[in-house]
Amino acid sequence: MSMEHGSLPLQLIILFVLTLQISTQSPEISVPSDVQILSAVRNVDLTTQIVKVKTDFELKNGRNEELSSFVHAMSAEEAARLSWMSAYESGKESGKLRISRVRVKGASSDMVFHKIEFLDLLMSGSNIKLSVDYALTEYLVPSPKEILQSENQLVIFSGTANVLSAYPVMKENCVYKIGSSKPISFTEIAPSKHSQEKISYGPYENTKAYAKKPITIHYENNAPFLVASSVERIIEVSHWGGNIAVEENVEILHKGAKLKGSFSRLDFQMDRRGSRQPVIKNFKTILPAASNDIYYRDEIGNISTSNVYPRADRVEVELRPRFPLYGGWRTNYVLGYNVPSTSFLRHSGSNFAIKMKLMDRLYDNAVVEKLCVKIILPETSKNIKLVTPYSVKRLPDEVHKTYLDTFGRPVIVLEKENLINNHIQPFTLYYEFDRFSMLYEPLLIVTAFGALFLAAVILFRLDFSIAGKDEKEAASGHQKKE
The missing domain is CATH 2.60.40.1730 (tricorn interacting facor f3 domain)
Incomplete structure (x- = not known):
């Protein structure tokens, strides 16, 4: 089992919930057995806190009919931390392909699949080149989990030396860029090598569908998390x-x-x-x-x-x-x-x-x-x-x-x-x-000030003094005597 990627019970719970969601929400499809991947080149950038994966595929349609889509595979652990995914055909980078999560009949529950639809139907016997990019967040695990102020940060990546696939793969390579010239340790699966800031696996040939070669890489990563x-x-x-x-x-x-x-x-x-x-x-x-x-x-x-x-x-x-x-x-x-x-x-x-x-x-x-x-x-x-x-x-x-x-x-x-x-x-x-609604607030202000002004005028014109009232009554009495 890969090096600590959380406790075992937590992993089982995540996988169970993820599998339940996929089984209840995703359609189930069959992967044709006469379709194969001629080559797969996977480049993984591990230099920051985000795991960035780019895989270039060359696919051959060996069926006697047209092919409309490609099924991409990844581990359930990766799918749980998947943030972004996109796909495009070679030479048509601006035309993003439609991606949807699916279930594959007979596949293991520890893999998650996405159907990628081509821009045009792939004719029988034809090849197509496409690239799939995706990013994982909070996937790298600090090890040790605590460090002193003077120490460097070390992390562990758990993945595979091969490209996970629902199809047989004729030839494949995986390259991991770690940004450090001296990894602490990494799984060696021949042929593999470490050169400068990269760890390479492959080429591997004639890999069966759903095959998995687990690896772990322990290395220094001081990028801001x-x-x-x-x-x-x-x-x-x-x-x-x-x-x-x-x-x-x-x-x-x-x-x-x-x-x-x-x-x-x-x-x-x-x-x-x-x-x-x-x-x-x-x-x-x-x-x-x-x-x-x-x-x-x-x-x-x-x-x-x-x-x-x-x-x-x-x-x-x-x-x-x-x-x-x-x-x-x-x-x-x-x-x-x-x-x-x-x-x-x-x-x-x-x-x-x-x-x-x-x-x-x-x-x-x-x-x-x-x-x-x-x-x-x-x-x-x-x-x-x-x-x-x-x-x-x-x-x-x-x-x-x-x-x-x-x-x-x-x-x-x-x-x-x-x-x-x-x-x-x-x-x-x-x-x-309605632009006339913009007049509502000014009219409200004008009305309020107008009402205030009218009230002030009325108040100023009213005489509330007691002396003035007595003088009027006295003048009225004097006129009556005359």
């Missing part, structure tokens, strides 16, 4: 000011090896490892090019240790927390800015559409465990329709009330878990808004 455990992104649209206000409440945590012992500021400043320390000193956030009125604060107040660098196509904000983040340490902050609505809002008559990114680039190789997006539309907006680039969970709409609101503003609430920078894609929100 910075995870945003919670991000609440609030987007408020204002037609009056022609402005869109964005505010993000972010809670971040260093999920690498936990710091053992006390922290020494002197040792931190004297450390000669520089950027290779397993600690987060600062990070860079990317905002839209039109961003202005940027602010960065936390519960204490404004944080002045930040720098803003305007670029031609973006604004870079270098954020520096109040203290360096070691393993197990966390902090939170608020980052906000304004952008002109002309950059993101389009309209035709009373029909409007706002197109913005679901999230900004928080930092390089970002991992967001939970994202909540709240979009506040103008009051009286109706016929709201949301289009997202990938599936999200839409929660019940809320109502936000602020100054001069009568019924409150509709708030669209979205949630998504386990995101990386590949998820930084735009959504489009369509809605109807």
